Amino acid sequence: MTWHVPEQLVSAYAVGELAGARAASIEAHVMTCAECRLTVNAEVPTERMHSIWAAVEDEVDAPRRSWAERVLSALGMADSDARLVSGAPSLHASWLLSLAAVLAFAVWASNSRSGGTTLFLILAPIVPVLAVGGSYGRGIDPTFEVSVASPYPTMRLVLLRSTAVVAASGVLALVASLFVPSGGYAAAWLLPCLALLSITLVVARWLPLPVAAAGVAACYALPLIAALVDNRDVAGVLLSASVQWTALALAVSASLFLAHDPMLRSALRRNR
């Protein structure tokens, strides 16, 4: 004798009142029993059937999430924002590996000869700045043109991406600091880095972000490298209290300017 699902169980299953093992056993049975399959099918309300299909389609189509997207979502960023941020080219492995290579070179230089730490102090602050420059812009982001023509605020995209790439590249630079002789000494790059990042975002109000980042990085690094080649005491200058205080003052001033920028405020107010 063939067993069939009792009517009351079919009704309960059809409206979603059965859970766990009982629902699973009915599902296993209807796979092999055409009669019960028809009965269950007829009992399930059309609306519920549509919503189940929509959920199934949604799961099947769900875009793959990159590591960056997963980390950003875990940190509390909205899924949709995390997806846009993870599109930043400088969050791709190739970019991060290039930045890591630059830092590795600076660490090697600081360990291999006296005065090598100076090179690290010059390069470490510009790594996050270059990462910001590589996060958004024409020729950088393949969907730049479409994103500009969309209603999503450009400033918000720039800020979210900048924050994410600064965090990623900053971690790289901090880890690299641990391998530089006299770790505390090596941490002197942090305030100049903060100043350069803030200035980059201010300049990006008028210039494309990649141009702003490249310009600010060049204005900082080139004179210092020239002085280093000229055997001047660059480390002494960078470590001096006056330079550190100046960097702090620049970072605060640029941040205050940004905080009063109406476009930036409107981008941050946006509740998504």
Add this chain to the structure above:
Amino acid sequence: MTTAATVSEVRRRFGRTQALSGATFEIGTGVTGLLGPNGAGKTTLLRILATVAAPDSGSVSVFGRDPSVASQRVEIRRRLGYLPQEPGFQRGFSVFEFIDYVAILKEMTNRQQRHAEVRRVIDAVDLASVSGKRVRSLSGGMRRRVALGASLLGEPQFLVLDEPTAGLDPEQRLRFRELVSRAGESRAVLLSTHQTEDVAALCQDVVVLDKGRVLFQGAPSELSGVAGGRVWLADERVAGAELVWRTGEGRFRHLGAPPSGAELVEPTLEDGYLLLVGRFDEEVAA
């Protein structure tokens, strides 16, 4: 015809090149074709209408909004679908993922509704069978359809399409015509193209642009009419015509002033366009 966008005395220069020299025209509901030779300023004009670039002088209005005002620019963008001339794609994204990404940019934050809309446009451009494939592994024509699909998200009231049929095979072009024609029944569509047959088949209005100036705006039949009485067939190539080519039947189609007794034929939109652009060259030279 409801006016969707107006362009008035728009000028734009890139270095020494004057891309637009006082372009003026109106776009209404329906499909408007933008014709012009390479370097005519079509892409610059479309980028300005898509709020991606700003004019040096002149004014633009889309649905009565001024794109030079930030808040009004956002309102325009909410009603806009834009297909750039060279659409780019995020590395590693599948068709679905790319269109989903653009949907987020278009402020579709509800995941389930967004995915339903993404599926709708993927079906509309007939790419359901490759929905999970990486965009960069697809052919040029398919990639163009992916970008076209992204521009259709949210059923925008104003579609700006820069050379949408480039790289499409004949069957795809027919499907595209059906798609755009349907969109043009209730919305404004502006498309630039080199394909005069697309314009003849689709557009209720044509704008001819050359050297940054609008040479003509009117119905496709009016553009054909520009060549009225100036297209003729002969068994031999006849000197003096502005353009001559040998047809598939082995006869010679001539554009220009016909000699007496010439066998005049019905002009096409392409004839009108060629004569119009040629005449402009003469005027400038004079």
